[in-house]
Amino acid sequence: MKDFAISEDPAVQAQLDRLGALSLPQGRLGLDTVRELCARLGNPQDRLPPVFHVAGTNGKGSTCTYLRYMLEAQGLRVHTATKPHLVRYNERIRLAGQLIDDATLAALLKQALDAAQPDLTPSFFEVTTAALFLAFASVPADACVIETGLGGRLDATNILPTAAVTGLATLGLDHEAFLLSPDTTIPDAAVHDPLVRIAFEKASIAKAGVPLVTLRYPARAAQMVAETATAHGAPVLARGTAWDAAIGQDIAYRDAMGTLTLPLPALAGLHQAENAALAVAMLRHQTVVTIYEAAMAAGIRAARWPARLQRLGHGPLTAQVPGRTVWLDGGHNPDAGLAIARHLAAQPPVHVIIGMLANKDPGAILAPLGGHALSISVVPAPGHDAHRPEDFAAHSALPVRSFADVAQALAALPPGGDVLIVGSLYLAGDVLRRNGEVPD
Structure with a gap:
């Protein structure tokens, strides 16, 4: 690739x-x-x-x-x-x-x-x-x-x-x-x-x-x-x-x-x-x-390392969900899913916004999170073939909604609850760019 x-x-x-x-x-x-x-x-x-x-x-x-x-x-x-x-x-x-x-x-x-x-x-x-x-x-x-x-x-x-x-x-x-x-x-x-x-x-x-x-x-x-x-x-x-x-x-x-x-x-x-x-x-x-x-x-x-359970700062994207913590992680495989789930277990439940390449396991992140997810929103992985909403449905008891991008997904979230954006480093890079947090 x-x-x-x-x-x-x-x-x-x-x-x-x-x-x-x-x-x-x-x-x-x-x-x-x-x-x-x-x-x-x-x-x-x-x-x-x-x-x-x-x-x-x-x-x-x-x-x-x-x-x-x-x-x-x-x-x-x-x-x-x-x-x-x-x-x-x-x-x-x-x-x-x-x-x-x-x-x-x-x-x-x-x-x-x-x-x-x-x-x-x-x-x-x-x-x-x-x-x-x-x-x-x-x-x-x-x-x-x-x-x-x-x-x-x-x-x-x-x-x-x-x-x-x-x-x-x-x-x-x-x-x-x-x-x-x-x-x-x-x-x-x-x-x-x-x-x-x-x-x-x-x-x-x-x-x-x-x-x-x-x-x-x-x-x-x-x-x-x-x-x-x-x-x-x-x-x-x-x-x-x-x-x-x-x-x-x-x-x-x-x-x-x-x-x-x-x-x-x-x-x-x-x-x-x-x-x-x-x-x-x-x-x-x-x-x-x-x-x-x-x-x-x-x-x-x-040490700082972007898009690895990074808590996003104030920017155009996070301004859409004021008062909520927005986590960003590029994880996309089962080990990453387990690591994310271990960290979030001590945190409030999260709304999950996920975009994952089509050649990855769609359950890698959602399965470890289990009941810690409040909602599931699927977005594209910019520039790459990505999983469709139905690919994730088998790995969550929650309804799976689809959006054109992260901004639309954030805008549609119900009140309350923090946010996890996850599934691809390509998605993570797009989020950092849109939120004005370009790595230096």
């Missing part, structure tokens, strides 16, 4: 138009094309500051955010690559703490796209990755925080030759059409067990001699993570063995080096404290940079 990107800058838009015309040739998987593209660009991936590389089904973007904020709280210059963007393509590339500017972005995309001509047929994601490697190699920094896209083994970022540390966030089912596609090269244990296959794909970012820091997983998935890391020559540092964290009024972190007492994040949800603990464990188990406890605490407090 191609991503969607627009820009108000004509030079950037010219390159985004070229980028948007790309597609992944049917049946082509592997890293050969991105390797060749980067070779034509002088292999910028070999000249990066120390890399913190993170994969996972959910939580990898948040983990990268905590890493960035903690490294910056230590006074370090940090490049960050996260995905997808919510409003502006520039969000994907942050250079030394600042979103890439339009002029630099246009030049780098042009350089990467031109290098592919006339014979390479790279995808949107491969060109994006080559451009961010070029950016990171050209601007001095102390560290790079890089999030994978789909999977890990075949993700374009996985041509990185090494890293300071790698990390694995939660494991669950998502992007099944890509990550569970038939492949004769995968281990036998991963052939018929989707979670084990996901574990194999994600853990394949492991690099020789580089610690792979992980969360707890079901035994069969944990075994595949360990086997995959061993095949790559990487030590596994798993939660519950190499490190652990008790989440209560604070984060009580411990490992062989000692204990830390760290604050809970400002980001909502128990899962965010878990993601912060993973980021702390990654920092504690690498030896390239030194991060003190005070910087970890400051970074956890300061």
Whole structure:
């Protein structure tokens, strides 16, 4: 699936138009094309500051955010690559703490796209990755925080030759059409067990001699993570063995080096404290940079990550429902649904406004919410094929209403009750733009 990107800058838009015309040739998987593209660009991936590389089904973007904020709280210059963007393509590339500017972005995309001509047929994601490697190699920094896209083994970022540390966030089912596609090269244990296959794909970012820091997983998935890391020559540092964290009024972190007492994040949800603990464990188990406890605490407090149980501020959309809390989350898979439901269980019931891509499970969010939903309103996922109201009806006892957009759905809500807008990061980006909360 191609991503969607627009820009108000004509030079950037010219390159985004070229980028948007790309597609992944049917049946082509592997890293050969991105390797060749980067070779034509002088292999910028070999000249990066120390890399913190993170994969996972959910939580990898948040983990990268905590890493960035903690490294910056230590006074370090940090490049960050996260995905997808919510409003502006520039969000994907942050250079030394600042979103890439339009002029630099246009030049780098042009350089990467031109290098592919006339014979390479790279995808949107491969060109994006080559451009961010070029950016990171050209601007001095102390560290790079890089999030994978789909999977890990075949993700374009996985041509990185090494890293300071790698990390694995939660494991669950998502992007099944890509990550569970038939492949004769995968281990036998991963052939018929989707979670084990996901574990194999994600853990394949492991690099020789580089610690792979992980969360707890079901035994069969944990075994595949360990086997995959061993095949790559990487030590596994798993939660519950190499490190652990008790989440209560604070984060009580411990490992062989000692204990830390760290604050809970400002980001909502128990899962965010878990993601912060993973980021702390990654920092504690690498030896390239030194991060003190005070910087970890400051970074956890300061971290912001849009559209992840974000409480929207005042704007044109929230003004339609004065006095109500409006939550925004881009979650769209079962693990995200459970995390959202756990957080909202302690909150008043909510009116749910949902827009979800047609290739996602329509029950992923509604089923965990159960009776905590006051009403269900369905809206499109801008620019993409989305589920129809009848697709959600089987997953809720409530009537399901359809609206042309979020503004109409908000206007039609009955009095009382907070609001959850959920189901797609594309929808979340549209909401942020309409409410005047463009990420910076």
